[in-house]
Amino acid sequence: MTAVDTGLAAEYAAIYAYGAAAVHLDGDPRAMAEALESEHRSRRDALLDFYDEHGREAAPAAPGYDIEPIQDAAGAQELLLTVEQQVTAAWRAGVAATDPNEREICLRMYADSAVSLARWRLAIGRPVADPWPGRPA
């Protein structure tokens, strides 16, 4: 499994999680959740193009993903924060790739996911500053 495979799997899982969580949100967090879900879909599409361009076979999304039951808006916010952190961590790991094409797409996805993470933190009133986005604690 390559770094891009891992990142694509993380994007699939994020799209699923946003679909489950956004309905529990209102106001600005809801609008931001919808915007970020759209960005994850765009990233997935760009990744599928990358697979096509390089003659690779992309794995499909799983029918479902194991997420904690969402009780309320606070639970939805926490779930999406965890999802954004995990997606960012997946892409960060890919930057170590020695293949130039892999490193390039992983870096692009990593920067985009760090932006998504920061925007979600801002939307739910969390501190935005983070010198090492996605770095394991």
Add this chain to the structure above:
Amino acid sequence: MFTTRRGLLVGAAVLAAAGCTREPAKIITSDADLTAALRTARSLAQGAEALGFSDIAEDHLTHAATLERLLRPASIGEEATEAPADVAALAEAEAAGSREAADACLATDSDYAVLLGEIAAARAAHAAVLA
């Protein structure tokens, strides 16, 4: 061993060709990518602090501290930089700094690709929330 002047010269040439001579001392040169990233981190820290974004400035100071540690024993002097005029200028400086670190990340064959990528991602995030 070398009893004649010619013998001495020939012997010296043979020893040099065989790599037996002492290597001249090398000046330790710092990694250009890390040095550029350090200068930009310091500049962005000053700019963010001047505009009241202490948390963002702290991110840059964290980057700078890491880069200074990696560059030792080389020491890169501090440079005074002009503060950005407003938040939009700071956001643009963050975006430019992100591109600089991203280019270095893609070009490097050192072990610092992830570090440079992290710095690029952090600056991109700053630019996005400031914009």
